[in-house]
Amino acid sequence: MEENHITDGEETATKYKVTIVGSGNWGSVASKLIASNTLKLNSFHDEVRMWVFEEILPTGDKLTQIINKTNENVKYLHGIKLGKNVVADPDLEHAVKDANMLVFVAPHQFMEGICKRLAGKMKGDVQAISLIKGMEVKTEGPCMISTLISKQLGINCCVLMGANIADGIAQEKFSEATVGYREDREVAQRWVQLFGTPYFHVSAVQDVEGVELCGTLKNVVAIAAGFVDGMEMGNNAKAAIMRIGLLEMKAFSKLMFLSVKDTTFFESCGVADLITTCFGGRNRRIAEAFARNGGKRSFNELEAELLQGQKLQGVLTACEVYEVLTQRGWHELFPLFTTVHEICIGCLPPSAIIKYSLHAPTPVEDLA
Numbered sequence: 222m223e224e225n226h227i228t229d230g231e232e233t234a235t236k237y238k239v240t241i242v243g244s245g246n247w248g249s250v251a252s253k254l255i256a257s258n259t260l261k262l263n264s265f266h267d268e269v270r271m272w273v274f275e276e277i278l279p280t281g282d283k284l285t286q287i288i289n290k291t292n293e294n295v296k297y298l299h300g301i302k303l304g305k306n307v308v309a310d311p312d313l314e315h316a317v318k319d320a321n322m323l324v325f326v327a328p329h330q331f332m333e334g335i336c337k338r339l340a341g342k343m344k345g346d347v348q349a350i351s352l353i354k355g356m357e358v359k360t361e362g363p364c365m366i367s368t369l370i371s372k373q374l375g376i377n378c379c380v381l382m383g384a385n386i387a388d389g390i391a392q393e394k395f396s397e398a399t400v401g402y403r404e405d406r407e408v409a410q411r412w413v414q415l416f417g418t419p420y421f422h423v424s425a426v427q428d429v430e431g432v433e434l435c436g437t438l439k440n441v442v443a444i445a446a447g448f449v450d451g452m453e454m455g456n457n458a459k460a461a462i463m464r465i466g467l468l469e470m471k472a473f474s475k476l477m478f479l480s481v482k483d484t485t486f487f488e489s490c491g492v493a494d495l496i497t498t499c500f501g502g503r504n505r506r507i508a509e510a511f512a513r514n515g516g517k518r519s520f521n522e523l524e525a526e527l528l529q530g531q532k533l534q535g536v537l538t539a540c541e542v543y544e545v546l547t548q549r550g551w552h553e554l555f556p557l558f559t560t561v562h563e564i565c566i567g568c569l570p571p572s573a574i575i576k577y578s579l580h581a582p583t584p585v586e587d588l589a
């Protein structure tokens with residue numbers, strides 16, 4: 222890594238160069254947040270590079286060229302200026318070459334391929350953060366995306382999750398987020414500084430797995446909430462599903478990682494993200510359409526038609542969680558997670574969500 226230095230009085234410090242790997246709906250908003258800060262903060266280079274999975278638009282133009290010409294991601298975040306210091310780059314290896322702060326924000330199903338392309342090409346002093354909500358399941362067990370990044374690229378990886386529906390933040394409406402870090406509080410503070418704005422409040426907690434599992438698992442609960450909406454069962458039923466979903470999120474996280482903290486579920490990444498996604502997210506919306514069609518149109522078909530290139534994470538995550546439950550013999554402990562997957566693959570009708578997700582009420586004698 223070429224050392225870049227700034228001189229602050231007597232002291233010299235590294236000047237950080239940021240690259241964003243991903244340029245979808247949230248990736249574009251992340252670039253806007255970061256680009257506004259790198260211009261203001263002396264410790265960062267102004268320019269923010271954004272790797273774009275190249276696409277040809279219906280006009281025949283390349284997406285990267287249009288972003289660089291108009292300063293807008295016309296496909297994934299129409300009508301919002303990203304900042305003139307954002308440079309779209311279609312070449313992944315070139316985009317990360319000089320960066321010492323990498324922000325990963327691609328749909329989780331593409332991360333294995335992205336990491337393979339980048340493996341062995343990272344310099345030692347690179348720090349990463351993942352904004353990706355999802356996990357991979359390997360034969361040896363589940364692997365969170367931040368762990369995939371850390372292991373494959375040999376770099377430390379924090380996470381940033383929260384109640385962050387991208388469109389609201391693009392319009393600079395108030396929102397909070399949580400950075401999860403492992404050991405290095407100073408690094409976490411650098412991420413907080415890079416993302417934080419008066420309308421985007423970021424705090425840091427020492428619980429990478431807890432933060433990342435909250436962001437990942439709430440997408441499965443959002444699918445359940447969408448089923449309830451599609452069947453017009455009302456907000457009381459949806460609140461019940463969210464309550465049960467939160468219990469399963471917490472139980473699953475704590476069974477997976479002993480280190481997960483109870484308090485993490487009360488941060489923005491926990492209950493707040495669960496609420497916003499179950500009311501305003503894409504997973505909820507597509508699951509609602511699925512239930513309204515009585516499960517007759519597949520999630521893939523509805524995703525392609527209604528999201529126009531944006532990607533759902535909840536259906537894949539439900540499948541991945543189901544694999545873990547099967548591997549460990551835990552289906553009975555997680556009836557909501559189990560039922561969501563079985564509805565998604567057509568083994569159960571959407572109406573099964575209430576019937577099969579309910580945990581048996583605690584017997585009265587146990588309460589005495």
Ligand SMILES: NC(=O)C1=CN([C@@H]2O[C@H](COP(=O)(O)OP(=O)(O)OC[C@H]3O[C@@H](n4cnc5c(N)ncnc54)[C@H](O)[C@@H]3O)[C@@H](O)[C@H]2O)C=CC1
Pocket residue numbers: 243244245246247248249273274275297326327328329331352353354355385386387388530531532533534
């Ligand atoms: N959109 C939102 O409101 C939020 C999204 N997130 C998370 O951020 C992550 C990324 O989501 P978004 O930025 O919303 O993306 P998106 O779903 O809006 O867009 C899909 C992206 O995938 C890219 N893509 C398509 N095929 C690809 C391939 N073969 N290889 C690599 N990339 C490919 C597209 O170019 C596009 O950039 C997800 O894990 C999501 O859960 C987190 C918080 C909020």
Ligand SMILES: O=C(CO)COP(=O)(O)O
Pocket residue numbers: 354383384385386387440443494497498501502503504505533534
């Ligand atoms: O993670 C999100 C909000 O924090 C976005 O959720 P959806 O992918 O369901 O839109």
